[in-house]
Amino acid sequence: MDRRKIDVVLSTFLIIVSVIILTNDNLAEGGAESDLGIMFLPRIVAGFIIIFSATIAIQSFLKLSRGAALEGQELITTDGFSGIFLYVGIFVGYWLAVPHLGFIVTTPLVMLGVAYLLGGRNWVPIIAMSVITPVLIYCGSREYLRVYLPTWSL
């Protein structure tokens, strides 16, 4: 993947967001008046974002239009990206399931999923770890940190 193309798209997006911050008066609400004004600093920062994004976008666009060869980190290798999507998917599933199934039920499944994703097939120790770790964390959090992790609520 060519990072210069991403640079151009991302910079354009950031410039649009910055222009909205500079021009829209409805992004802050309520509160008292101050010498500075609530949108003073965000607008200064938005101005700088436009400058730096434009610099990056112009540099990348010029290289693209010249057809310059990719250098160093401009080439993004996409090998293994499927694993990233699976991992983020597992994490989103974890977030959705924990409030209903509870920490102790969901966590072993998530740990098994991540271990499988990483190539783990040594099932006995993996299952033991996936069961023991959540129980220890749950009890440790409750007893020592007074943090009550979610429990089964269905």
Add this chain to the structure above:
Amino acid sequence: MFDNILSGFSAILAVGPILGIIAGVVIGITFGAIPGISCIMAIAIMLPMTFYVDPIIGITMLLAVYKAGIYGGSISAILINTPGAAASFLTAQDGHALTKAGKAGKALDMSLFASVSGEMLATLVLILVAAPISAISLQAGPIEKVFLLLFAFTVIGSMAGESIPRGLLSCCLGMLFAMVGMDSITGSSRFTFGIDELIGGFTFTPMLIGILVMPEVINVIRRRKVPHHELAITRSPNPADNRISFGEYKKVFRTILKSSGIGTFIGALPGLGSSTAAFIAYGEGKRTSKNPEKYGKGSVEGIAAAESANNAVCGSSMIPMLTLSIPGDDVAALLMGAFLIHGLTPGPMIFFEHTETIYAIFAGFLITDLFLLGIARSGFKFFVKMASLKRYFIFPCVTVFAFTGAFTAGQNMNDILVLIAFTVVGYGMRIVGLNPAVFIIGFILTPFLEQNLDQAFAIVGDDYGRFFASPFSWVFIALSAFFVYSSMRMKRKASKVPAPAQQEPA
């Protein structure tokens, strides 16, 4: 000051802090030695667990993780030529060459002694220098602080990023995210778009874990098909090859002292970090060595130079953070967050408001070195075994710890969503060459900037010339311009050197 140091030692020499230090050292070495896990990940994961203990225990434990984690990185660098961080690259060159020659014990010993020596020297400098600097910086009013913070943003953004615009853009994005939620001065809510959950802003801990820790997990997931390397210490039949004698240590002591000085100086400057210190000290060591040809091919002196400088940065990077509220690198930013969570606001006032706590932390910093020396020396085999664990045992646990850590911050499931969102943002930033550490520094410092800017405007009124009336203002403007110029020169020079090989972005 002497009385404060003594009272610091009396506070730290209790069961709780000592157990915290021991736990921190063991966790730090273990995490540091595991290829793919850096000490920053260890600190971020440990951070939520310290919320509920005394700041002296919690902070010294995190600092012990930091120090031991930096040292732990050299274990995998020496044994399997896998530097956990860029700073261990040079250690890997010489250390792995010694390992291949059957002298792993010698390399590990040298690395440990040099690390501890460098850290101790830097800690002593921190203790002696921090309070006087803070007394000077107390003279600074809101106007001076505004220029100081702008200087910090400029230096960190321009020195730490892949390129100057990318570094500064990372900083600006961090600043923008810090402005989400209710403003502490006016009570206005900004960028909340009617979502009540955003009024409090983004919770720091999940954001931090998402930006700095989880992308490292994702990197391991991405490279899951790369074969696992098991760590093992090679033993030579000649006992002299398995350890460092006092004579050998004495021979390299000058190099250690000089490199520690370089590391301490570089660490105290924001934005440069341990890699720069290691490379400069290594270069200087090679230049003045009697055997420069051995550097890179198994030189004990080379390991001493790189490791002492690399570790000296640990102590001295606390100087700008504790005296000026400027975290110089990602770990300092993380530790600054830890200080804030524990109710200690880094800055000159910390020496007056929390005298006993801060000197206890300093004492803990020194004592950590002794524990590091003892624990690492006696437990090489254990740490090597721990670090050899297969990644499918380690990373499921890291995932669960990250989840629990994010939840612990506010006992709120929305924080997990923040964690997931910033995991994606953090990984995306690495791919496009933005610097997550600079993003975090921008995020942490923006509330201070806004508060001081508001006070400064109240002071100057319509007479904007008063912004430039103080010599401090001109000094910081000149320093900012100088750092941007020198960073541009450094990057131009670096771009003229042909790239060694194409690297992956993250």
